[in-house]
Amino acid sequence: MNPVPSRLPLTAGELREAGYQPRSVKAEIRENLLAALREGRNPWPGIVGFDRTVLPQLERALLAGHDFVLLGERGQGKTRLLRTLTGLLDEWTPVIEGAELGEHPLAPITPASRRRAAELGDELPVAWRHRSERYTEKLATPDTSVGDLVGDVDPVKVAQGRSLGDPETIHFGLVPRAHRGIVAVNELPDLAERIQVALLNVMEERDIQVRGYTLRLPLDVLLVATANPEDYTNRGRIITPLKDRFGAEVRTHYPLEVDAEVDLVRQEAELVAEVGDHLLEVLARFVRHLRESASVDQRSGVSARFAVAAAETVAAAALRRAALTGEFPAVARPVDLDSVPDVLRGKLEFEAGEEGREQELLTHLLRRSIADTARTRLAGLDLRSLASAVVDGHPVATGERVAAGDLLAALPELPILHEVAGRLGAGPTDPPGRIASAVELALESLYLTRHLGKDTDEDDRTVYGG
Numbered sequence: 001m002n003p004v005p006s007r008l009p010l011t012a013g014e015l016r017e018a019g020y021q022p023r024s025v026k027a028e029i030r031e032n033l034l035a036a037l038r039e040g041r042n043p044w045p046g047i048v049g050f051d052r053t054v055l056p057q058l059e060r061a062l063l064a065g066h067d068f069v070l071l072g073e074r075g076q077g078k079t080r081l082l083r084t085l086t087g088l089l090d091e092w093t094p095v096i097e098g099a100e101l102g103e104h105p106l107a108p109i110t111p112a113s114r115r116r117a118a119e120l121g122d123e124l125p126v127a128w129r130h131r132s133e134r135y136t137e138k139l140a141t142p143d144t145s146v147g148d149l150v151g152d153v154d155p156v157k158v159a160q161g162r163s164l165g166d167p168e169t170i171h172f173g174l175v176p177r178a179h180r181g182i183v184a185v186n187e188l189p190d191l192a193e194r195i196q197v198a199l200l201n202v203m204e205e206r207d208i209q210v211r212g213y214t215l216r217l218p219l220d221v222l223l224v225a226t227a228n229p230e231d232y233t234n235r236g237r238i239i240t241p242l243k244d245r246f247g248a249e250v251r252t253h254y255p256l257e258v259d260a261e262v263d264l265v266r267q268e269a270e271l272v273a274e275v276g277d278h279l280l281e282v283l284a285r286f287v288r289h290l291r292e293s294a295s296v297d298q299r300s301g302v303s304a305r306f307a308v309a310a311a312e313t314v315a316a317a318a319l320r321r322a323a324l325t326g327e328f329p330a331v332a333r334p335v336d337l338d339s340v341p342d343v344l345r346g347k348l349e350f351e352a353g354e355e356g357r358e359q360e361l362l363t364h365l366l367r368r369s370i371a372d373t374a375r376t377r378l379a380g381l382d383l384r385s386l387a388s389a390v391v392d393g394h395p396v397a398t399g400e401r402v403a404a405g406d407l408l409a410a411l412p413e414l415p416i417l418h419e420v421a422g423r424l425g426a427g428p429t430d431p432p433g434r435i436a437s438a439v440e441l442a443l444e445s446l447y448l449t450r451h452l453g454k455d456t457d458e459d460d461r462t463v464y465g466g
Helices: 012-016 026-038 054-063 078-088 111-123 155-159 193-202 229-235 238-245 258-268 277-292 306-324 334-347 358-377 382-392 404-409 415-423 430-448
Strands: 068-071 093-095 128-130 136-141 151-153 170-172 182-186 208-210 211-213 222-227 248-251 396-398 455-458 464-465
Touching: 012 111, 012 128, 026 054, 026 078, 026 222, 026 277, 054 248, 068 078, 078 136, 078 182, 093 111, 151 258, 193 222, 193 238, 208 229, 208 382, 258 277, 258 306, 277 306, 277 334, 277 358, 277 430, 306 334, 306 358, 334 358, 334 430, 358 430, 382 415, 382 430, 396 430, 415 430, 430 464
Parallel strands: 068 222, 068 248, 136 182, 182 222
Antiparallel strands: 093 128, 151 170, 208 211, 396 464, 455 464
């Protein structure tokens, strides 16, 4: 967090002289979003694949000043999208120093802060809160209570002599403490219906009710939520009065294009070895085939986290091979893709009747993805000379104990190898791992199109031959 700039006003009087005026959080977001759009700045850093679909709807909801729900399957970036909302808040905002809620020094709302403002006047101390502190996130869990969200009577304050009717006996929950900020509720349908009822007044009348008496607080919050469609309609639901109070419902989706899926994986994955774009494309196509498969339960979806975990698994396989062979740097090759179905099968939900066929299905779709990628990346190249060289006495072995240099040394000098490497972004002076990764994709393509055979030898190596 950046330090508080020393030039900012430190009392209510200085704040008033500087021309600061109380402004609602929705007006603040609207003005900052409009400024970003006019200046051509991207208000949604790190959000991939939503430019023409989700983001225009979301921007319209924010400009209208609506609370909203993001509705979509798991792993579509709903929470990530909500967290970027903080970038639309002012970097620093004034609050009453020492106040329990983040109240504006010129517009206090709690009895205690109003009393301090009346006593101190222009000397009311001002602190500055960073926008990162104005975002509150709550995962809806079965044990969530009204006290967690709205507040409850504090028995310690009652024991100190205050009466139960005194509003200063209230211990405020997450929503009041987010005053002048953003409240995000993840998986809103999982909240018990009686807990959802507690949010009705917050969203419409902007007051809170605790233990039988109402405390009129003009709360200023933007309330946003996420929901999964299966929860939305079956296991849990948003109660009708609460749903009616949300001004907008925005439907999210998985990336619509392969390139967007690759960009998302490249952005999110923490790769411990180099993974070329052609291998990320294979994984992106693999995930898309899984989302289209009738054997996979599409109600639960195939999360973008699956593709991210797959890329990290491939990188880890490459790093392990580098440690075993002494290869440097560690560069992933198509053989490393074989580790994905074994490791990540448990992240998928299959339809009933597919028991025992999961591995077969994943292997088939992975091979199909490799073939699609090779067909796209190597279109127009004549690979017959490579196939002939392998068949005519130059079998090529690969595996977790085969270094890139050994793979390349098995082949004679062929012009087509340079063309294949160039198509996949590897130059003649690049490390052997990058060139071997490109050549291995061409070999696998020849195998999948039945121009080469493939077998496993006694050393568990995969051997391409006639």
